[in-house]
Amino acid sequence: MLIKFTLENWMSFKTPVTFSMIATQERQHGERLSRVNKYQARILPVAAIYGGNASGKSNLVLALRFAKRLVVKGTQPDNLIPVEPFRLNDSCMDHPSRFVFEILVNESIYEYAFSVTREGVVEERLVLITSSSEKVLFDRKDGKPNFHSSLKNKDFLKFAFKGTRDNQLFLTNAVSQKVNIFRPIYDWFKNSLVLILPESQFEPFEQFLDQDHPLYSTMNALLAQLDTGISRLGGEDVPFDSLGIPEGFKTRLQEEIKEDVVARIMDGEKNERYFLKRSKGELQATKMVSFHARDDGTEARFEIQHESDGSRRVIDLLPAFLEISAPEANRVFVIDELDRSLHTLLIRQLIEFFLKTCSPESRAQLLFTTHDVLLMDQQLLRRDEMWVTERDTQGISDLFSFSEYKDVRYDKDLRKSYLQGRLGGIPRILFGGTLATHCAVKGKGENG
Numbered sequence: 001m002l003i004k005f006t007l008e009n010w011m012s013f014k015t016p017v018t019f020s021m022i023a024t025q026e027r028q029h030g031e032r033l034s035r036v037n038k039y040q041a042r043i044l045p046v047a048a049i050y051g052g053n054a055s056g057k058s059n060l061v062l063a064l065r066f067a068k069r070l071v072v073k074g075t076q077p078d079n080l081i082p083v084e085p086f087r088l089n090d091s092c093m094d095h096p097s098r099f100v101f102e103i104l105v106n107e108s109i110y111e112y113a114f115s116v117t118r119e120g121v122v123e124e125r126l127v128l129i130t131s132s133s134e135k136v137l138f139d140r141k142d143g144k145p146n147f148h149s150s151l152k153n154k155d156f157l158k159f160a161f162k163g164t165r166d167n168q169l170f171l172t173n174a175v176s177q178k179v180n181i182f183r184p185i186y187d188w189f190k191n192s193l194v195l196i197l198p199e200s201q202f203e204p205f206e207q208f209l210d211q212d213h214p215l216y217s218t219m220n221a222l223l224a225q226l227d228t229g230i231s232r233l234g235g236e237d238v239p240f241d242s243l244g245i246p247e248g249f250k251t252r253l254q255e256e257i258k259e260d261v262v263a264r265i266m267d268g269e270k271n272e273r274y275f276l277k278r279s280k281g282e283l284q285a286t287k288m289v290s291f292h293a294r295d296d297g298t299e300a301r302f303e304i305q306h307e308s309d310g311s312r313r314v315i316d317l318l319p320a321f322l323e324i325s326a327p328e329a330n331r332v333f334v335i336d337e338l339d340r341s342l343h344t345l346l347i348r349q350l351i352e353f354f355l356k357t358c359s360p361e362s363r364a365q366l367l368f369t370t371h372d373v374l375l376m377d378q379q380l381l382r383r384d385e386m387w388v389t390e391r392d393t394q395g396i397s398d399l400f401s402f403s404e405y406k407d408v409r410y411d412k413d414l415r416k417s418y419l420q421g422r423l424g425g426i427p428r429i430l431f432g433g434t435l436a437t438h439c440a441v442k443g444k445g446e447n448g
Helices: 057-072 154-162 170-176 180-192 216-225 247-256 309-324 344-355 414-419 434-447
Strands: 002-008 017-020 034-036 041-043 046-051 097-105 108-116 121-129 134-141 144-147 193-196 232-238 262-267 272-279 282-293 299-303 332-335 365-369 386-391 397-401
Touching: 002 057, 017 397, 046 057, 046 344, 057 097, 057 170, 057 180, 057 193, 057 365, 097 180, 121 170, 144 154, 154 170, 170 180, 180 193, 193 309, 216 232, 216 309, 309 332, 309 344
Parallel strands: 046 365, 046 386, 193 332, 332 365
Antiparallel strands: 002 017, 002 097, 034 041, 097 108, 108 121, 121 134, 134 144, 232 282, 262 272, 272 282, 282 299, 386 397
16 A cells, blocks of 8 residues: 655646645544554555646656656666756756655555665655654665664675666665565565556456456446446457567567467557467467447447447546445546546546545555546545645645645535635636637737
């Protein structure tokens, strides 16, 4: 789980901002909060981030994506780190960008922090937080490491650090050197932190295609209930050679897909999805198609590209909602622009579906950005689950929770206050009557 995330000097976030999933003392919807008894902590399962256009919402998501890529994939030996510092102040361009994560891994809380410039890693630190103290497992500063005395094989750790490039995180290199004590933190970034951007799809869609998949019936039943017009999705076998895959990539797939390996291919231009697997030595391809009910009780087959943007968005997101709603789920899904191409009632239904599965034992979380103020409802979300990004006149973004407003009561109409600008986070429309005046002048000139 994500406990806290602090960001500094990244894109529009010049000064430090902290995004916290620790619950406040308010009592609304307390039954769904995750309890971490070891730390006497209550963790929020959901967070909605509002804000005007260019206020910083997506920059927050991009920061998470940058951090994940830097940890999991690292950098090439001679490459610069693709960090994006605040650009509207020259002094910030050479100042390090700082990222601090507080995460729950195997019921223990760790703080992992790093500061980077384009040239290299300035600082890096991993801390195990106990209920009463903090243990700094490693601390990297000025190109030198310090390891906690309790760690075994310190000589090997020092050896692994010597092989860590200036533009590389020690955590990344240590895991590649099979330093398994740090592996759970690396795996959290790799496997538990899932980012879905507006232009991306959630990959595991094969449950729509395989009738033997345990979620096949559930997926199609929910899809029919969400008013997409689709009665079900299914798979259609197609020859592998007909997919139009470049020869080099086709050869690679032939080599890498073994009997127990599957692959997914998505054609963004045609909105087609293929599922590849090997059976009896032959590589087989299954194409996703949709079916709609006819008046006579039969079904009409549709290509996915013929479905509406909203229906395709549901197809992309429904597997994610089902995954985080599973009893043993422990992933953090971050969805940028959740409301893109989706009706308010449909989004609300998906969120409610997830929240009904949350309990003190849950370890899954949903974070999303949105413009949909109809979701700004205290019957759905707590005040500490609703956040706002706001950009000032200097282009600097800030981030705050509605729980920080002492006059926001549990029965207050948040939407009205938000749209009136009392809570911040709305566009500053500067032209006032200028647009109307311009149109009138233009119209007069054309008629004259």
